[in-house]
Amino acid sequence: MSVDTATVAKIASLARIKVSEPELAAMVPELNGILAWVEQLAEVDVTGIEPMTAVIENHQRLRDDVIDADPLTGGGIRDKVLANAPAPEHGFFGVPKVIE
Amino acid sequence: MTNLTDLGVAAIRSGVARGDFTAVEVAEAFNANVAAAQDALNAFIVTTPELAVDAARRVDAARAAGQALGKMAGVPIGMKDLFATKGVQTTAASHILEGFTPEYESTVSQKLWDAGAGMLGKLNLDQFAMGSSNETSAFGNVISPWRRPNDTAPLAPGGSSGGSSAAIAAQLCPAATGTDTGGSIRQPAAFTGISGIKPTYGRCSRWGIVAFASSLDQAGAMAHDVTDCAIMLEAMAGFDPKDSTSLNLPVPDWSAALSDDLSGKTVGIPREYRMDGMDEEVSRSWEQGVAWLKDAGAKVVDISLPHTKYALPCYYIIAPAEASSNLARYDGVRYGLRDLPDGAGLQDMYAATRAAGFGAEVKRRIMIGTYVLSAGFYDAYYTQAQKVRTLISHDFKNAFTECDVILAPTAPTAAFALGEKSGDPLEMYLNDVFSVPASLAGLPAMSVPAGLSREGLPLGLQVIGRAFDEQGVLNAALAIERRAGFAAKPSRWW
Numbered sequence: 001m002s003v004d005t006a007t008v009a010k011i012a013s014l015a016r017i018k019v020s021e022p023e024l025a026a027m028v029p030e031l032n033g034i035l036a037w038v039e040q041l042a043e044v045d046v047t048g049i050e051p052m053t054a055v056i057e058n059h060q061r062l063r064d065d066v067i068d069a070d071p072l073t074g075g076g077i078r079d080k081v082l083a084n085a086p087a088p089e090h091g092f093f094g095v096p097k098v099i100e
Numbered sequence: 101m102t103n104l105t106d107l108g109v110a111a112i113r114s115g116v117a118r119g120d121f122t123a124v125e126v127a128e129a130f131n132a133n134v135a136a137a138q139d140a141l142n143a144f145i146v147t148t149p150e151l152a153v154d155a156a157r158r159v160d161a162a163r164a165a166g167q168a169l170g171k172m173a174g175v176p177i178g179m180k181d182l183f184a185t186k187g188v189q190t191t192a193a194s195h196i197l198e199g200f201t202p203e204y205e206s207t208v209s210q211k212l213w214d215a216g217a218g219m220l221g222k223l224n225l226d227q228f229a230m231g232s233s234n235e236t237s238a239f240g241n242v243i244s245p246w247r248r249p250n251d252t253a254p255l256a257p258g259g260s261s262g263g264s265s266a267a268i269a270a271q272l273c274p275a276a277t278g279t280d281t282g283g284s285i286r287q288p289a290a291f292t293g294i295s296g297i298k299p300t301y302g303r304c305s306r307w308g309i310v311a312f313a314s315s316l317d318q319a320g321a322m323a324h325d326v327t328d329c330a331i332m333l334e335a336m337a338g339f340d341p342k343d344s345t346s347l348n349l350p351v352p353d354w355s356a357a358l359s360d361d362l363s364g365k366t367v368g369i370p371r372e373y374r375m376d377g378m379d380e381e382v383s384r385s386w387e388q389g390v391a392w393l394k395d396a397g398a399k400v401v402d403i404s405l406p407h408t409k410y411a412l413p414c415y416y417i418i419a420p421a422e423a424s425s426n427l428a429r430y431d432g433v434r435y436g437l438r439d440l441p442d443g444a445g446l447q448d449m450y451a452a453t454r455a456a457g458f459g460a461e462v463k464r465r466i467m468i469g470t471y472v473l474s475a476g477f478y479d480a481y482y483t484q485a486q487k488v489r490t491l492i493s494h495d496f497k498n499a500f501t502e503c504d505v506i507l508a509p510t511a512p513t514a515a516f517a518l519g520e521k522s523g524d525p526l527e528m529y530l531n532d533v534f535s536v537p538a539s540l541a542g543l544p545a546m547s548v549p550a551g552l553s554r555e556g557l558p559l560g561l562q563v564i565g566r567a568f569d570e571q572g573v574l575n576a577a578l579a580i581e582r583r584a585g586f587a588a589k590p591s592r593w594w
Contacts, residue, residue: 003471015424015470016431016447017463018455027467033526034468038413038481044488051486052493055315055542056301056567058345072204073342080203084435093433098446 002032104129105271109175109328110355112274116159116174123156123163123174127218130176134220134272137245140594143257143267145181145239146189147221152176155218162216171335173216178267178276181222182229183209183319184308188219192310193227193237196457197436206308207340208277208319215335220273223263227459228427229284229312232531234262235522236461244292244515245270245590248555252593255515255557258288264322265292269590275323275332279309281316282415283511283535286547289322290510290560293549293588295577296322297329300567301542302347304333305340313422314345316415316539326548326578330355333570347568354571360579362396367576368403368503373534375512382509382559385550389507389561389580396579403502405495410488411537416529417472417485418540424469427462430454464525493541500566505576508534510547510560538564548577549586558588 003011008027012019019027068074078091087094104126107115116123131149138144159174184190184202191197205213213219227236233256234242244257244266257266261278265288268276278285280298289296297320304319311317321332334354340346369390374383390400432438432453439452458466472481499506512533521528538545544567547560561580565573 007471008467011467011471011474013451014474015466016428016450016454017458017466018448018451019463027464030464030525031467031471034416034464035471037526038417038485041410041413041417041484041488042480044407044410044484044491046484046487046491049487049490051483052489053486054345055489055493055540056345056347058302058347060344061341061348063341070342077203083203084200086432086436086438095433096440096444096446096449 002035003028105133108274108324109172109331112175113173116163117169123159124153126174127152127156127176130220130273137270137272137594141243141245141266141270142240143224143242143263143270143272144178144221145191145193145224148188148219152218152220155213155216159216170214170216171331172212175216175274176218176220177212178221178223178264178273179209179219180225180261180264180277180279182225182279182310183277184310185209185219185222188222190222190310191239192229193225193239194457194459194462195238195437196430196454198238200436204308207305207342208309208336211338212277212335217335223267223276225263226260228310228423228462229260229279229281230423230461230465231259232283232287232528233516233518233522234259235518236459238459241518242266245594246292246515246557247590247593248557254518256291256518258291258515260284261288261322265289265294268292268294268322268324270594275321275328277319277336278322279317279319280539281312281419282539283532285320285322286535286545286560286562287511287531289547291515291558293558293586294322294324295326295329295546295548295581296320297333297546297570297573298544299333299337299570300347300544302345303337303570305343305346307340307342311426313419314426315422316419326574326581327355327358329546330358330574349568352571354574357571358578359575360396360582362393362398362576362579365397365505365572366399366401366503367393368401368499368506370403370405370408370499370506370508372405372408373508379513381514381553382512385559385561386507386509389550392580392583393507393576395583401503403499403506405499405537407488407491407495408537411492411540412529412533414485414488414492415532415536415540416468417481418489420465420469421473421482422469424466424473427466430457461525489540492537496541496543504566505572506564507576508562508564510534510562514553514555514557514559534562543567544570544573546573546577548580550580550584551586552588
């Protein structure tokens with residue numbers, strides 16, 4: 001499968017990356033080179049093989065249902081959460097107007 | 101008096117404990133080396149000399165008070181700038197995180213500070229750990245302290261942990277953290293004549309490490325020798341309830357159990373790693389490694405890892421897929437860069453921020469990942485790759501019924517020059533050919549220096565072990581280290 005300019009523009013839009021026309025033109029052959037190379041995986045017989053879900057067998061666990069058991073990941077730290085936000089407003093993350 | 105920056109982890113720790121020198125003296129000696137090399141090597145993104153001295157003061161005070169000292173007491177280290185460090189800028193070498201100052205400390209770095217280590221600074225790396233030469237950093241290339249004879253062309257320190265490898269080789273720090281997603285600890289270690297171990301997936305907590313490909317990312321230790329790596333890894337590893345894939349297992353005392361006696365052990369040599377057109381010097385170094393392991397008492401057998409040739413393409417689907425998902429968080433809202441063009445709405449802000457913040461290689465991988473996960477292509481690419489990954493893992497399981505560890509080269513060549521491979525992404529990806537399979541299978545693997553190429557550049561050998569058998573890996577690496585007697589250092593030109 002190879003991609004054309006329109007497809008690459010669509011991928012960039014899905015990935016939320018603004019790409020200029022010249023960048024787009026440069027990406028098409030690069031991505032096609034990589035995709036053509038990974039396509040060799042199609043020749044592997046995977047009949048009856050399950051896709052990997054965990055590389056090292058481990059069991060899923062639940063944490064104890066205790067509020068703020070770990071202060072690092074607990075609540076009540078609004079100012080810390082906002083400390084690195086580029087445009088915090090009134091104790092919230094600020095974003096451009098979304099609803100007209 | 102001993103030149104303190106010649107010393108490694110074990111020697112510093114015991115010298116401080118005995119009172120031969122103080123931890124503050126050690127920190128100041130390394131701080132001086134860091135400052136003197138920064139312009140030439142660019143190994144650090146930020147330096148924190150005061151933090152190194154503060155930690156050293158605490159160790160000296162603890163010793164004076166007769167308190168027990170930690171595993172890393174008095175050892176100043178470099179911290180790859182992928183680990184969140186409270187109050188110190190953490191960037192993943194990306195413009196999109198420039199200025200990001202975490203309010204929390206990663207589990208691994210916290211464990212190291214708790215063990216008595218101090219931080220010399222945050223080490224440069226490939227942007228979001230995506231690269232094999234440290235040329236994708238938004239903060240400039242790291243220059244290897246190694247050079248070819250009579251040639252000043254700057255060489256790659258490897259990647260992505262290129263700041264870590266260059267800093268250790270140049271004696272700016274005795275040890276450093278690394279992370280390894282497809283070879284990012286082992287390949288830079290090989291390029292710079294140092295040792296580096298990636299433990300079993302899950303040994304070290306990923307909490308607070310900037311995520312690249314979560315099913316592959318694993319932190320590990322980089323240092324001058326095997327013993328130092330073992331000590332540092334003991335301080336880094338351990339169960340962490342904040343990482344859902346953390347292994348709930350005790351951390352063995354690897355350094356105490358080190359032994360280069362391989363009697364009764366079997367070493368496997370994977371025939372698929374002997375590739376057409378293989379570099380002659382790398383091939384010879386591999387044969388030398390086989391002879392050393394036999395000398396250490398091991399039996400050597402040929403093994404087969406039939407799906408080896410599919411490991412790289414498999415990796416270059418899975419890693420970008422996970423990256424595209426992980427890096428969706430950089431949106432210009434919660435932290436890091438925001439680019440808000442005049443009159444832009446939310447979607448335009450996302451797209452402009454990510455265009456301005458991510459480097460070319462990061463964008464390339466996000467695009468590949470987005471494509472292989474998109475509707476209509478998911479099964480053909482991603483599901484197929486995960487099935488192939490299962491087969492690669494089976495290959496290793498089968499091989500380990502016949503052998504205890506596997507010996508292979510770490511990288512296909514010695515260090516290349518900066519710019520030599522950066523024009524062609526595929527050619528750069530091929531540098532990971534020997535390191536990626538163990539990553540896909542989550543296995544512990546280590547690079548140890550084996551000798552010098554004709555051009556006087558370091559060559560590394562790689563030992564891959566069974567899941568959870570870091571001890572077997574460390575012991576085989578120690579057997580190589582003792583027989584290789586690698587003592588070469590880059591001559592100081594900076």
